[in-house]
Amino acid sequence: MSLKERVDGLLSAAVERGDVPGVVAVVVDREGVVYEGAFGKRNLATGEPMMPDTVCWIASMTKAITGACTMQMVEQGKLALDAPADQWVPMLKEAQVLEGWDDEGKPKLRPPVRPITLRQLLTHTAGFSYEFWSADILRYQQVMGVPGVASGKIAALTTPLLFDPGERWEYGINIDFAGLAVEAVSGKKLGQYMQDHLLGPLGMNDTAFKIRPDMRARLAVVHARGEDGSLAPIAFEIPQDPEFEMGGGGLYGTAGDYARFVRMVLNRGELDGIRVLSAETVDLMCQNAIGNLRVTPMKSVMPQFSNDAEFFPGLPKGWGLTWQINLEPAPTGRPAGSLQWAGLANSYFWIDLDHGIGGIYLTQIVPFADTKSLPLFEAFETTVYQSMHPSLGTV
Numbered sequence: 001m002s003l004k005e006r007v008d009g010l011l012s013a014a015v016e017r018g019d020v021p022g023v024v025a026v027v028v029d030r031e032g033v034v035y036e037g038a039f040g041k042r043n044l045a046t047g048e049p050m051m052p053d054t055v056c057w058i059a060s061m062t063k064a065i066t067g068a069c070t071m072q073m074v075e076q077g078k079l080a081l082d083a084p085a086d087q088w089v090p091m092l093k094e095a096q097v098l099e100g101w102d103d104e105g106k107p108k109l110r111p112p113v114r115p116i117t118l119r120q121l122l123t124h125t126a127g128f129s130y131e132f133w134s135a136d137i138l139r140y141q142q143v144m145g146v147p148g149v150a151s152g153k154i155a156a157l158t159t160p161l162l163f164d165p166g167e168r169w170e171y172g173i174n175i176d177f178a179g180l181a182v183e184a185v186s187g188k189k190l191g192q193y194m195q196d197h198l199l200g201p202l203g204m205n206d207t208a209f210k211i212r213p214d215m216r217a218r219l220a221v222v223h224a225r226g227e228d229g230s231l232a233p234i235a236f237e238i239p240q241d242p243e244f245e246m247g248g249g250g251l252y253g254t255a256g257d258y259a260r261f262v263r264m265v266l267n268r269g270e271l272d273g274i275r276v277l278s279a280e281t282v283d284l285m286c287q288n289a290i291g292n293l294r295v296t297p298m299k300s301v302m303p304q305f306s307n308d309a310e311f312f313p314g315l316p317k318g319w320g321l322t323w324q325i326n327l328e329p330a331p332t333g334r335p336a337g338s339l340q341w342a343g344l345a346n347s348y349f350w351i352d353l354d355h356g357i358g359g360i361y362l363t364q365i366v367p368f369a370d371t372k373s374l375p376l377f378e379a380f381e382t383t384v385y386q387s388m389h390p391s392l393g394t395v
Contacts, residue, residue: 152242179247333385
């Protein structure tokens with residue numbers, strides 16, 4: 001069977017079983033799109049179909065785009081990876097390490113032993129976390145009246161560090177600060193900077209923080225999976241007039257747009273004759289940047305938003321600038337040194353530099369690491385390797 005027949009069969013069967021409401025998937029190589037398909041509904045309540053140009057909340061798939069913008073500024077000498085980042089984002093001077101809780105239930109805080117660098121922000125080694133995967137951060141928000149990160153309020157970025165900068169990997173709000181650094185040195189709002197210097201040049205015309213009317217007309221709603229496994233639409237949207245544009249997770253976009261970003265990475269900073277990053281910068285972004293530290297499993301403390309999450313349990317994983325890197329071959333067929341990350345509503349991508357291919361998979365389901373959608377993404381990837389590189393894909 002052809003790649004198209006195999007992937008169409010896999011995804012359409014999953015929709016027919018009710019595993020996911022709707023799904024869009026794209027496979028690219030350096031030259032262009034080699035597979036594109038859309039199945040199911042973008043809203044189970046209205047029955048509107050999922051289409052290739054359906055707009056989805058891509059959540060933390062935003063991070064790699066913000067990372068690319070940050071590295072443009074590093075290239076230009078306006079930001080520096082190993083300099084204290086508080087020179088661009090003064091509120092980082094206020095960050096303190098949470099040592100525990102006093103007898104009255106108030107947080108015990110101390111200054112960090114070293115300043116936070118931009119590299120630590122891009123690699124999630126600064127000490128910040130997210131409330132979804134940290135009981136201490138969730139408790140801090142509740143005790144101190146700090147809003148959640150999806151509120152779009154600057155106060156959401158005042159949560160403490162869980163350890164001194166550089167000591168371990170912990171997934172968190174780091175890339176939001178990187179976005180603020182880009183704003184500080186560019187003099188533009190993050191979304192405007194992205195549009196002018198990355199999204200526009202790459203032809204990613206359906207990716208933005210603010211949902212235009214024509215994007216809203218194609219928008220997929222987020223569905224929640226109930227305890228009985230059923231799916232139902234929920235009212236969820238990133239604030240459209242936020243206090244800060246969330247470089248860590250605020251973008252809406254299409255699979256086709258993200259495919260163009262993936263192809264830019266595969267082509268080491270260039271797409272269709274337009275260069276947005278130097279080849280050397282892309283190479284740097286694609287190397288493990290956390291030394292002997294390793295990505296650790298994310299244990300959920302907010303089960304409505306995320307299940308426990310880890311890609312390829314048991315395999316060692318590093319982190320680049322700004323994505324996960326599997327340090328050994330994955331069971332899907334993906335070779336060591338490949339890149340990947342995801343978004344909270346079960347959107348996923350991977351980039352295989354060795355074979356010059358990448359995949360984008362968008363569903364709109366919470367909680368993250370969904371029991372049906374994550375295995376479907378991995379089956380999609382495995383099917384791609386079985387079709388394109390049969391010696392790699394597992395059966």
